[in-house]
Amino acid sequence: MARSFEDKRSAHQKIAATLRRQITRGDLAPGTRLPSTPALMEQYSVAGTTVQKALLMLKDEDLLVGQPGKGVFVKGGTQQAVSPAVYMPPAAAGEPYRWITEAAKRSQRGSAKLLDVITIAPPHEVATALGLEEGERALLRKQILLLDDEPTELTCSYYPLDLAEGTAMMDFRKIRGGTPALLNELGYPPRAFVDEVSSEIPTEEEVVALELPKDMPVMLTFRVVYSDSDRPIEVSLLTKAAHKYRVRYRLPVT
Template identity: 90%
Template sequence: MARSFEDKRSAHQKIAATLRRQITRGDLAPGAKLASTPALMEQYGVAGTTVQKALLMLKDEDLLVGHPGKGVFVKGGTQQAVSPAVYMPPAGAGEPYRWITEATKQSQRGSTKLLDVGAVAPPHEVAMTLGLGEGERALLRKQILLLDDEPTELTCSYYPLDLAEGTAMMDRRKIRGGTPTLLNELGYPPRAFVDEVSSEIPTEEEVVALELPKDMPVMLTFRVVYSDGDRPIEVSLLTKAAHKYRMRYRLLVT
């Protein structure tokens, strides 16, 4: 016999969740006008203040916008699908980082902001994946990826020091074509990658970096990139706002 379970969220959180799903899945299209507050009050059986709290949540998430005297309209659209595989091949000679070229294809302006570069003691699961012993360090390159000047992804990428030392990866500056291009030039081409995607409660750093609204979870991808001989050459923690993006994978079935 199935056990009884109750959604203990407040009424305005439940209403916001329903409207959010309708927006992100396309049932409420960008520019669509929401029903009036009295109509929503009747639909959900709640007071006007509860409806206003729900709408305020979605305005903070940049999904709704209010126009005085006209109503409340859908501002954001469906979640943007991200296909990780398109970013894996090294950029061609003289080409920019693939994040930028792929954004252009979507009529967006892609850019990056480098936050930190240095040898650090990596998180436990990163050290284990790179085969590092206790006290061994890895190179960290931390950056924010932006679309149309809006922060989209906080990226913390770790590299074995024996690959990075003596290269431009150690410098606190951007690399033409990105680190995948440089690693390829050094004889470590990407051959495969493995993603583990989870939903997480954001840290303070992630909230600030991604300018997240209150109580919004993030989508965290733990990515390992392998070169020849299944050698891990990069381990990244990629953090995105969960309400704006979805991951898209196309896998061949054999």
Template identity: 80%
Template structure:
């Protein structure tokens, strides 16, 4: 007997989901006008209030904008693809952060805001990656990365204390060339990184930092960066707004 399953979301959530997918995948392009409310009512066979609730959701996500007397238009763009590999090589001291230089290539303004630098007992999976016991500590550097002044990624990066102590990483300031450059100078260049990407319900910290609309999930990347001899030198939890960005990986097939 075939299994059956029912989508128990409300009607307006289902409508918003369908329109959101058309926007993020490019079927509804930036500047495109949505059908009128009566047309959407007929298309989805729902009341006008249900259509309006769906449109309000997408306006709160900054994907739609209403123009009085004209209609509702697509404001957001297709999801922006971010390639993690381009940010890994160390930056020369005289060069801008790769986050900033890569944004410039796309015609965007990239910036960073350092939120916290502290010695902490890291989460369980971070301790596992570093081989620490339950009371083991690591250095946390927490920052928000922005594109065109819009918060894009909340980055919580952890470093072994025996590498970080006595270096600029312990100070609450930006590091010239970034941590990859500093670690390279210390004899620990990044050689490889492993990503585990999942979709998660955001914590309050993530909602506030990324200015997320209600009920919006995040993409959470758990990244371990290795140096020579497969030594872990950085472990990061990277949170991105799921409706704005997608990850792009290009892998050679041998």
């Protein structure tokens, strides 16, 4: 017999979760007017203050907006699907970083802000994926990717020093076409990548960088990119707001 389990979240958190799911999955479209507070009070059998707390959560998440004298309306839409495979081919010579060109196809403005370029001892799982010896260092390039000036992804990418040293990757400046284009020019084209996607509680750095609302989890992708002979050439931790984005994969069945 299945054991019983109780949802111990507060009433306003449960209501917000229900409405959030309806918004992100498209059941409540942008511009839809929500039922009045009394109607929501009756629907969920709660007090008015509980309804207001739930709506405030979703306003903080930029999913709802209040219009004085008119009501509360859905502001955000369904989660934007991100297809990792489209970003993997290196940009052609002279072309912008694929984040920018792919955003333009969706009538969005993509941009990137470089935060740090540093040689460090990487986290354990990164060192393992890169095949580094204990204590061996790697290059970290950290940046924020933006869509229409909104922070979208915190990217921490690590590279083996034997590939990075003596190249523009070591400099604190953007690289035309991004590091994939540079690695391709150096004779290390991407041949395959492996993603591990998880839902995580954000760190303080992630909350600040992505301007996350309180208690919002993040979607964390741990990506390893391989070149010829299955050599790992890049390991990245890609962090996005979980309520705004989803990952889409299309894979052949063999």
